[in-house]
């Protein structure tokens with residue numbers, strides 16, 4: 001889920017002309033907006049058995065949330081007990097767990113159940129050792145704070161010879177649910193290959209599959225260790241008072257809507273010019289090391305045919321807004337195919353503009369350069385309870401592999417397709 005709290009804050013600040021019928025917004029609207037309530041000296045959240053003070057900087061936010069005015073920010077005041085926000089499926093307890101920790105200025109104690117950036121890369125390196133000649137690591141750039149950005153190529157032979165596909169994880173720091181699915185799909189492909197599963201052999205033998213399991217390591221580590229609600233990277237730019245750019249608003253594909261003036265904040269749509277906000281688009285397109293690295297990667301590989309951007313959460317299959325009806329119908333068909341590879345829990349197919357207006361996102365850039373370009377939102381909260389991780393990554397990786405399968409179907413000669421045998 002890309003910008004839930006943006007939606008939330010927008011509702012908070014909008015009093016006028018709300019139509020009934022969309023339950024969630026209405027409830028938020030009623031419970032959150034109380035204009036003339038005095039702010040308390042202190043608010044608290046319950047973490048475990050203890051009541052912990054809300055950090056000073058979040059007090060105004062807490063004041064707006066505290067609908068029953070008891071000084072305690074309860075789960076229901078953070079997010080009413082719903083199973084859906086807009087199109088996104090959400091797990092309210094998991095979602096609010098993380099946010100309460102943010103309000104208290106604590107890290108999410110579940111962080112150590114998720115792999116660190118170093119562990120993610122180590123796991124991939126181990127797969128590489130266990131599968132000689134099949135996994136190749138390439139450094140594609142360096143994060144703002146100097147962490148390496150790695151892409152792993154799965155496949156035989158030299159680069160550039162076979163149709164390519166790129167799967168990216170971790171662009172949004174707080175979306176821990178999304179990351180594991182990328183490395184899990186590598187594991188499944190290699191395991192299937194060892195077992196001579198024809199579907200997996202088809203892909204490993206005939207495609208050039210690239211995986212960037214962690215595209216925003218600085219933000220991810222900050223989200224794990226400091227602010228669980230952190231979404232952006234950790235760059236700083238002269239003249240901008242704030243840290244971090246939303247990487248997935250920084251690509252060279254409609255970087256801003258027509259008429260949106262740089263550095264003016266009142267007219268923001270699709271992303272923000274305010275560096276303190278969650279969706280700060282950056283000073284200019286490709287201002288960020290991380291988005292540059294991925295763009296450069298895509299631009300310099302003419303054999304690349306598809307790109308998939310994995311996020312967490314909402315159980316959605318996303319594709320770019322396109323004007324051509326045939327193209328849109330094609331994306332919807334691919335979404336159906338991905339859904340067919342999942343168990344009974346289906347994802348909602350959506351064109352990204354149906355979700356919310358978006359500028360400068362990676363999926364739009366992929367479409368712009370002619371790739372089959374899609375996104376996944378897996379899981380039902382940013383940081384699901386550890387008991388759910390296996391299930392989410394299992395399902396998510398099945399979706400990833402179904403996308404790769406589509407790239408194979410579109411680009412491989414019939415005799416190389418497993419399902420033709």
Ligand SMILES: [Zn+2]
Pocket residue numbers: 001002172175311312
């Ligand atoms: Zn996201």
